[in-house]
Amino acid sequence: MMRAFLKTEAGSTSVLLAATVVALLWANSPWGGTYESFWHTQAGLSFGAGEFSLDLRHWVNDGLMTIFFFVIGLEISYEVRLGQLRDRRLVAVPAVAALGGMLVPAAVFLAFNAGGPAAGGWAVPIATDTAFVLGLLAVVGARCPDPLRAFLLTLAIVDDVLAMMIIAIFYTAHLSLPALVVAGLLLAAIVTLRWLKIWRAPAYIVLGFALWLATLASGVHPTLVGIALGVLVFVYAPSDHKLLRAGEAVQQFTSEPSAGAAREAARSVQRAVSVNERLQLRLHPWSSYVIVPIFALANAGVRLDAETLREALTSPVSLGIALGLVLGKVAGISLGTWIPLRLNWGVLPGNLVWGQLLGGAAVSGIGFTVALFIVDLAFDDPAIAAQAKIGILAGSLLSALLGWIIFRLVWDRGGVCAPPEAEPEEELPELLAVPVGPGDHVRGPDDAAVTIVQYGDFECPYCGQLRGTLHDLLDRSPDVRLVFRHFPLRTMHPRAVAAALVAEAAADAGRFWEMHDILYDNQRYLTDEDLGHYAAELDVQPWKDVPRHRRRIAADEQSGHDSGVRGTPTLFVNGVRHQGALDAASIARAVEDARISP
Known part of the structure; x- marks a missing residue:
């Protein structure tokens, strides 16, 4: 809704x-004078000798x-x-x-x-x-x-x-008591119809229009x-009873299609809402x-x-x-x-x-x-x-x-998603606790001079913004590679874990980065139904091996916690935490510093 x-x-x-x-x-x-004259044009209804008129x-x-x-x-x-x-x-x-x-x-x-x-x-x-x-x-x-x-x-x-x-x-400039009484009676009549569960649209339309006229005359x-x-x-x-009746009507139409069955199915489905x-x-x-x-x-x-x-x-x-x-x-x-x-x-x-x-x-x-x-x-x-x-x-x-x-x-200024409880008083580590290994998701050459490790969350809007910045950096810098590790913020982003599971399923098919880009392009649409559609696009079975994928995500999370990650996105450049802003210029400077560092 x-x-x-x-x-x-x-x-x-x-x-x-x-x-x-x-x-x-x-x-x-040049025809500005017609603006006011047009909207002051009178229009109304006449009933014999009676007339009701308002300007437009x-x-x-x-x-x-x-x-x-x-x-x-x-x-x-x-x-x-x-x-x-x-x-x-x-x-x-x-x-x-x-x-x-x-x-x-x-x-x-x-x-x-x-x-x-x-x-x-x-x-x-x-x-x-x-x-x-x-x-x-x-x-x-x-x-x-x-x-x-x-x-x-x-x-x-x-x-x-x-x-x-x-x-x-x-x-309310002035009040007409008789019209106000009539309006009150009409409103009471509508409430009575509702209480009696009389659902006839014409009755409500007629009473509603009469109530509008009475209220207009009352000064309110x-x-x-x-x-x-x-x-x-x-x-x-929707009640279980109405849903069951709607399901039966649809099933009846499916088994014996006819105009009558179609009408009954449509009515039953409509009444469920x-x-x-x-x-x-x-x-x-x-x-x-x-x-x-x-x-x-x-x-x-x-x-x-x-x-x-x-x-x-x-x-x-x-x-x-x-x-x-x-x-x-x-x-x-x-x-x-x-x-x-x-x-x-x-x-x-x-x-x-x-x-x-x-x-x-x-x-x-x-x-x-x-x-x-x-x-x-x-x-x-x-x-x-x-x-x-x-x-x-x-x-x-x-x-x-x-x-x-x-x-x-x-x-x-480098927005970061972080739950309120994830703000420790202790000094956070500056070095990556778990080095990049064969199981990591890597985009870029294996012999790259600079490695950027990103801890990210597919529902985090700041990660979505950063994705374009990192993509442009990789396009301009053939000696840079990107490693993505999962760090779903479960209390803030309820769909992040499900999205990470689908990304891992895509990784099994060798299509992690394709799914990575699809998920960030559709951050506001990460329901199970949405994720199923994205998986179907890449011919991936999203829920085939969930326990193993959960273990993999948990391992990324643990490596992040050990490295002092408390929010997303968090970057490490050649194993050192990036302390600056998350804009293109700041990250480019960090990469350049990493190139010249021993």
Whole structure:
């Protein structure tokens, strides 16, 4: 579920970015006047003498965005019942981090605008745009490990919930009690249908649309209906009974194929999966590739002429939002992460290190969709709204740049994966304890002047980055060879041992280095099924001699421990531990020093 979610959100980022660029180009073109006039075009429905009408921008912001928030509600419901939000210790840290990432940016904004006409926009810099964040992390690639994605996704979910609560509490201008009562009754009717286990889609669609209309008339923002309905959608893990029935139906179709058997098999398989998951599968592409880009097209257009930009540079609104997103998010999320860890309220997934968390905190300052959404609610003055949008664009761009720089710095300074307990106080050995022998995996000539021994882990992102550096070095240096030894970090990388076993199986077939490269090219996809596919590509039997391969991996690990290896990657150049950074220049200098050393 999470992999599919990440893939959809990351893939839609380019569409969202394109829509934003189109909106800006449109608003700043010679036909810029048509931008606002188009989105203020009235459209509606008439029923005899009655008429219901909104302009196009409100149809997008109040209508289509309800579906967007409905999808968020589905995701929240799933994660609370079956996903990451079930484990309180894993939720505690990102939840407090999300709270800090909202309070500090709001305080930064108010430091510039308290008491002024724009003070009501304090909530603009509080929200994180999940689509843009995950899209940027996809570009960052292996520098951002899966545990950090999981941490940021949990943070974003909590962020969305808190943002919706803030919108409901602070951005409801007026209330119509009769409409609010009707909305409450309709919501109660939907809850009753759910309690009675009546699963008729037309009934929910009609009641849901009526609830949206009543909420719109009540003064409460109707997108809250989306969150509420999404949370109410039933979610469950497939039961053994339903799985068995689905299996029997499929078996029946296989033995006696017919249209009726095919229909029954499809129904049985479908019923084994909860409605929540089926709706997510159907609606995520529409939400990510259609609704959110249309929202950006309708709201991101702002004039960027010299006068507007000059005003924005000195505007407390623009500065408060931009600095709130860039500095406030980093400070708030970092503090909100440190406090629960310090008080032992929870743990981090996968033993993340602070460099990764700071990069994640920085990119969380990309506040776009919900930020623009709140601008529409907070500001009636078009000039102030325009300054706010410029602040959002500037702050989001700077946050993306800052996050990219932090991730790059973590790599360039020689990032190493190491579990927290693997930081001994004793002085570590500098020499390789077990010399290179006939059983080692060697790439390069036997008579090489320089031998680099790498202790690595196939799931370690730093090892994945280093692979390209070492490959380039071997291509340029025919007198250098590389020896790979296994050092899987079992507490941090749960798939590392399985990947090492498959690599050893490939070694039996003389194809270790081919498998080595495949595994590093696919670090995020190392399930047993994935490993089986890679083995099939190389005509390797991955689980044929597991006990022997485990002994071989254990021998590599023991040699690493005896040599003082505590994290990955660790390099030895001609038997001496490499103490410098793990970038190309540092390793090349170490190789050159080894050539001239006796």
